[in-house]
Amino acid sequence: MIALILILVLLVLMIAASVYAVRQKDLLYAVIATGIISLILSILFYLLQAPDVALTEAAIGVALTTIIFVITIRNTERMEVENDKKNNTKSAAK
Amino acid sequence: MKKILVLLLLAVVGFYLAGTFFDIGFGNSHFVKNDAIKPVKDIYLQQTVQELKVSNAVTSIVVNFRGFDTLGEVTVLFLSVTALGSILYKKRHHVGERSVLFSASSIVTSGSKLLFPAIVLLGAYVFIHGHLSPGGGFQGGVIIATGFLLMLLAYENYSVSHNGLSIVESLAGITFVGVGLLGFMNGGTFLQNFLPTGELNNLFSGGIIPIIYIAVGFKVAAELTGVIYTVLNEKGEQNG
Numbered sequence: 378m379i380a381l382i383l384i385l386v387l388l389v390l391m392i393a394a395s396v397y398a399v400r401q402k403d404l405l406y407a408v409i410a411t412g413i414i415s416l417i418l419s420i421l422f423y424l425l426q427a428p429d430v431a432l433t434e435a436a437i438g439v440a441l442t443t444i445i446f447v448i449t450i451r452n453t454e455r456m457e458v459e460n461d462k463k464n465n466t467k468s469a470a471k
Numbered sequence: 472m473k474k475i476l477v478l479l480l481l482a483v484v485g486f487y488l489a490g491t492f493f494d495i496g497f498g499n500s501h502f503v504k505n506d507a508i509k510p511v512k513d514i515y516l517q518q519t520v521q522e523l524k525v526s527n528a529v530t531s532i533v534v535n536f537r538g539f540d541t542l543g544e545v546t547v548l549f550l551s552v553t554a555l556g557s558i559l560y561k562k563r564h565h566v567g568e569r570s571v572l573f574s575a576s577s578i579v580t581s582g583s584k585l586l587f588p589a590i591v592l593l594g595a596y597v598f599i600h601g602h603l604s605p606g607g608g609f610q611g612g613v614i615i616a617t618g619f620l621l622m623l624l625a626y627e628n629y630s631v632s633h634n635g636l637s638i639v640e641s642l643a644g645i646t647f648v649g650v651g652l653l654g655f656m657n658g659g660t661f662l663q664n665f666l667p668t669g670e671l672n673n674l675f676s677g678g679i680i681p682i683i684y685i686a687v688g689f690k691v692a693a694e695l696t697g698v699i700y701t702v703l704n705e706k707g708e709q710n711g
Contacts, residue, residue: 428605429529432597436613441695444620448702 384424391417402457404450412443524668525602525677533607534680538662541683542647544609545690549644552694559705575625583625590618598688602677608684612691619696623703631700636693643690650679650686 391414398410415438422431515532525531533541575583597604598611622629654663662679669676 429527429607429610432606432610433613436610436617440617440620441613441699444624444699445702452705 380424384421387417387421387424391421403455404457405447405455407457408443408446408450411446412439415439415442520671522668523664523677523680524671524673525680526672527602527604527607529605530602530607530680530684531677534601534683535662535664538651538683541687542651542662545644545647545687548691548694549640552698555698556701559701574627580625583621587618587622590621591615594618594688594692598684599681600674601684601688602680603672603674608687609691611684611688612693613695615688615692616695616699619692620699623699631696633697633700636697636700640690640693640697643686643688643693646686647683647690650682654679 394410394413394417398407398414401407401410415434419431419434419438422428422434515536516528519525519528519531523531523535525535594611594614596611597606597614598608601607601611619631623631651662654661654665657663657665659665662683664678664680666678666682668678675681
């Protein structure tokens with residue numbers, strides 16, 4: 378029973394983090410949110426008795442993917458910009 | 472004319488496919504038509520413990536029963552790493568130094584230095600004990616790669632030798648395929664076990680499974696470290 382409640386709470390947290398990641402305009406925060414999704418997912422895998430998959434998810438999803446996204450953001454743009462807005466600001470700058 | 476030929480070919484293939492599928496009754500399992508034949512999962516679970524002497528059923532399926540698929544997965548990872556390297560290769564020459572916004576504090580550097588051996592040890596433990604405990608070559612390799620990532624983030628001048636990485640990776644790949652080819656020795660098939668299986672729950676058990684998983688661990692670690700190193704040294708246009 379306690380495990381079921383824990384799983385439900387974790388699932389709700391996962392959905393909240395996914396919605397946050399989609400809605401957030403600052404891509405750095407969005408990437409951290411996706412990392413949190415992977416972290417909760419690996420805990421869920423562990424609770425559902427799949428420790429092999431939990432290890433993979435923890436190592437790849439939480440650490441590697443997040444870091445590669447962060448490096449990518451550092452090399453490109455941090456804020457998400459709407460397409461037409463971006464064109465406007467560029468033409469205004471010219 | 473060509474279209475008619477294609478249609479004819481499709482009709483013939485479809486006819487025989489449909490014939491095969493209609494032989495299986497709807498809703499029946501293909502494997503349990505009569506009670507004398509066991510479902511494939513039972514055979515896997517039985518052979519894992521009794522013949523292969525492996526305590527982790529996931530490992531025995533991934534490396535032994537589905538070993539050829541694992542070779543395919545390793546190839547996919549290798550190809551994607553190669554593609555990434557070939558895309559980012561052009562710019563590397565006129566970039567040189569890694570772009571650093573601010574250098575890491577002494578707490579970060581000494582903490583990384585302290586944690587790095589522990590992380591590598593954990594990764595090695597995970598892939599050496601792949602047939603005894605959860606985890607395996609892929610997981611262990613990724614854990615080792617995160618250790619190198621920590622060092623690369625903490626030290627600006629920390630560099631990994633690309634030649635060393637490619638040598639480790641090639642040797643690991645050759646070991647995997649070579650051990651697989653040795654299965655032909657006794658008239659067996661590719662990746663068939665040819666070593667004594669030993670005792671259940673011992674470190675030296677499972678025949679070729681630990682050898683292959685150690686090779687996979689080294690290969691994945693080398694590939695992912697190479698990816699991180701290449702991406703970190705790629706300097707884009709800084710905006711602001």
